[in-house]
Amino acid sequence: MEGDFKKIRGFGLKVTPQRLAIFSLVKADRTHPSAQEVYQEVARKHPEMSFATVYNTLSKLVEAGAVQELNIDPDKKRFDPRTSLHDHFYCRVCGKVYDVDGDVSLAPNIKTIAGHRVETVQLTFKGVCEACSRK
Amino acid sequence: MEGDFKKIRGFGLKVTPQRLAIFSLVKADRTHPSAQEVYQEVARKHPEMSFATVYNTLSKLVEAGAVQELNIDPDKKRFDPRTSLHDHFYCRVCGKVYDVDGDVSLAPNIKTIAGHRVETVQLTFKGVCEACSRK
DNA sequence: TTGGATGCAAAAGATTTGCACTCCC
DNA sequence: GGGAGTGCAAATCTTTTGCATCCAA
Numbered sequence: 301m302e303g304d305f306k307k308i309r310g311f312g313l314k315v316t317p318q319r320l321a322i323f324s325l326v327k328a329d330r331t332h333p334s335a336q337e338v339y340q341e342v343a344r345k346h347p348e349m350s351f352a353t354v355y356n357t358l359s360k361l362v363e364a365g366a367v368q369e370l371n372i373d374p375d376k377k378r379f380d381p382r383t384s385l386h387d388h389f390y391c392r393v394c395g396k397v398y399d400v401d402g403d404v405s406l407a408p409n410i411k412t413i414a415g416h417r418v419e420t421v422q423l424t425f426k427g428v429c430e431a432c433s434r435k
Numbered sequence: 436m437e438g439d440f441k442k443i444r445g446f447g448l449k450v451t452p453q454r455l456a457i458f459s460l461v462k463a464d465r466t467h468p469s470a471q472e473v474y475q476e477v478a479r480k481h482p483e484m485s486f487a488t489v490y491n492t493l494s495k496l497v498e499a500g501a502v503q504e505l506n507i508d509p510d511k512k513r514f515d516p517r518t519s520l521h522d523h524f525y526c527r528v529c530g531k532v533y534d535v536d537g538d539v540s541l542a543p544n545i546k547t548i549a550g551h552r553v554e555t556v557q558l559t560f561k562g563v564c565e566a567c568s569r570k
Numbered sequence: 571t572t573g574g575a576t577g578c579a580a581a582a583g584a585t586t587t588g589c590a591c592t593c594c595c
Numbered sequence: 596g597g598g599a600g601t602g603c604a605a606a607t608c609t610t611t612t613g614c615a616t617c618c619a620a
């Protein structure tokens with residue numbers, strides 16, 4: 301997409317076919333994929349893609365604020381293209397991460413806490429999701 | 436300590452010298468140590484201690500609710516002996532985790548969200564801590 | 571006695587790094 | 596042309612696992 305081209309450049313990054321592919325995929329993925337999962341998906345259309353490139357690009361996109369890195373899965377980092385205010389639920393049974401719309405915390409406006417400069421806030425719920433509860 | 440003996444047994448676990456040492460150390464450590472750090476500390480007094488034992492014991496203690504597992508450090512799990520209500524701040528520069536007393540979220544009483552059964556809630560702030568900001 | 575706990579070492583994953591080659595600007 | 600980006604492979608780090616031995620109850 302033409303828009304992606306401009307956005308990537310807007311982040312101060314060189315535009316390459318790999319970055320276009322990665323950005324385009326992540327942007328549309330609401331499953332909160334890990335880097336491995338992003339790699340596997342992108343590699344389907346771009347078999348020559350290197351894993352390191354996916355890592356590098358994801359980390360650049362996080363730095364640029366284009367996507368959010370979630371530390372919610374105990375085993376690995378996950379990525380979320382939604383930058384608007386929302387929380388997350390992690391199911392310890394199936395491992396899925398759900399978006400929780402409508403923020404429940406008082407925290408979003410906090411710029412400083414206990415003297416520390418706040419850049420991001422994550423409110424995380426863990427437990428058993430509805431689907432797993434029914435089994 | 437005699438109290439630890441009873442507590443560990445209360446968790447439904449066999450009482451071993453290793454568990455006493457690990458529990459006693461973690462209970463007193465407010466630096467939110469990783470498993471590696473716990474191991475290194477405990478190993479100073481118990482050189483024969485196995486890393487696997489530390490892992491197993493920590494995971495039992497988490498299951499029992501004796502300590503809390505934090506998914507706040509992007510690189511590894513950390514453990515917190517405080518089970519009372521409080522939040523955390525992670526400094527992306529020095530990597531330290533600070534306790535934030537006085538809970539800022541509206542979430543603590545939530546038992547269900549979007550149909551999912553909630554067991555734990557973590558409110559995490561990230562940024563640059565006061566000490567690192569001054570440098 | 572006996573099932574759970576431990577120690578050791580190897581394995582499995584996730585993430586990072588070094589380096590030569592490539593290509594965007 | 597030059598420096599950032601890429602691909603590949605090896606290295607690192609965290610966490611898990613298999614198994615023989617040991618010990619708390």
